[in-house]
Amino acid sequence: MLKYFRESFGLVRARDVLSNPDNFRQFDAVSDYPAGAREMLLCGRKKDETRGWELLPGYSRVNAVMGYQLQEKHLAMVAQMPGLQRLGLLNPKVDDFSALAAAKKLEAVFIEDATNLSTLSSFAQFRSLRALGILDAKRLNDLSGLESIPQLEELALQCGIWNALKVQTLQPLAGLKKLKILYLHAEVADNSFEPLRHLSSLQELSLNLQCPYSEMAKLAAFLPEKTCPYFAEPYSTANTCRKAATHTVIVPAKGWSKFCKDCHPAKLDEYLAEFARIREDSRRRKAW
Numbered sequence: 279m280l281k282y283f284r285e286s287f288g289l290v291r292a293r294d295v296l297s298n299p300d301n302f303r304q305f306d307a308v309s310d311y312p313a314g315a316r317e318m319l320l321c322g323r324k325k326d327e328t329r330g331w332e333l334l335p336g337y338s339r340v341n342a343v344m345g346y347q348l349q350e351k352h353l354a355m356v357a358q359m360p361g362l363q364r365l366g367l368l369n370p371k372v373d374d375f376s377a378l379a380a381a382k383k384l385e386a387v388f389i390e391d392a393t394n395l396s397t398l399s400s401f402a403q404f405r406s407l408r409a410l411g412i413l414d415a416k417r418l419n420d421l422s423g424l425e426s427i428p429q430l431e432e433l434a435l436q437c438g439i440w441n442a443l444k445v446q447t448l449q450p451l452a453g454l455k456k457l458k459i460l461y462l463h464a465e466v467a468d469n470s471f472e473p474l475r476h477l478s479s480l481q482e483l484s485l486n487l488q489c490p491y492s493e494m495a496k497l498a499a500f501l502p503e504k505t506c507p508y509f510a511e512p513y514s515t516a517n518t519c520r521k522a523a524t525h526t527v528i529v530p531a532k533g534w535s536k537f538c539k540d541c542h543p544a545k546l547d548e549y550l551a552e553f554a555r556i557r558e559d560s561r562r563r564k565a566w
């Protein structure tokens with residue numbers, strides 16, 4: 279099974295996209311890389327821009343590229359690399375990524391700190407894409423385009439803790455029948471997680487607490503319990519209760535206020551019973 283994204287400290291980082299980040303060495307010029315190089319680190323930043331981009335197509339063994347502050351003209355040249363499978367982009371100076379569609383073997387794209395990115399429509403032509411990760415794209419609010427990459431197996435959409443990703447709807451995800459891993463840390467304006475019920479291949483779902491509680495319960499009716507840890511129990515954290523540092527504080531999904539399990543043990547039962555009631559109701563009716 280493909281596993282492009284690994285989680286560290288709760289966030290997927292661009293460097294984790296690439297199998298062995300230690301192998302990435304930065305040279306001043308493309309021609310400094312050995313002929314058999316498998317990975318490249320390229321810089322588009324003016325003051326230390328990598329030289330010799332026109333030589334990239336000659337590096338046929340390179341399968342992974344990490345790019346820093348690349349512009350559209352750089353993407354067009356990276357896309358000419360015949361063996362390119364994985365691409366990590368840190369702070370790209372681009373909104374339109376369609377130039378990458380020319381990379382016919384490109385399987386995984388991870389974009390971090392994409393301040394210009396507002397739509398995913400330019401990914402619609404990526405026929406070979408299996409994994410897409412976007413971290414910290416505060417202007418992104420429209421997920422349209424995802425419906426055109428039904429072969430996607432891994433998807434990570436995350437913003438930082440203090441600047442939540444806000445999207446209008448999850449509808450574009452409904453047709454991703456091959457999706458196995460989904461990291462969705464976003465606020466959803468229409469408050470509906472119904473599109474996710476159709477993700478029949480999903481094995482791993484990471485949701486943050488922006489997910490409305492009743493939506494999570496309904497989702498639990500359609501996806502296997504092991505898909506998401508919150509289907510079995512709410513998120514708990516230690517030592518924020520004023521009474522004692524050892525107390526377990528439960529932070530339920532949106533719609534339930536947090537409570538201390540040790541000070542209010544009945545609250546947890548109440549939470550779980552209500553969760554089960556909503557889940558069973560959806561299950562019985564086979565409807566959202």
Ligand SMILES: [Zn+2]
Nearest residue numbers: 519525538541
């Ligand atoms: Zn307590």
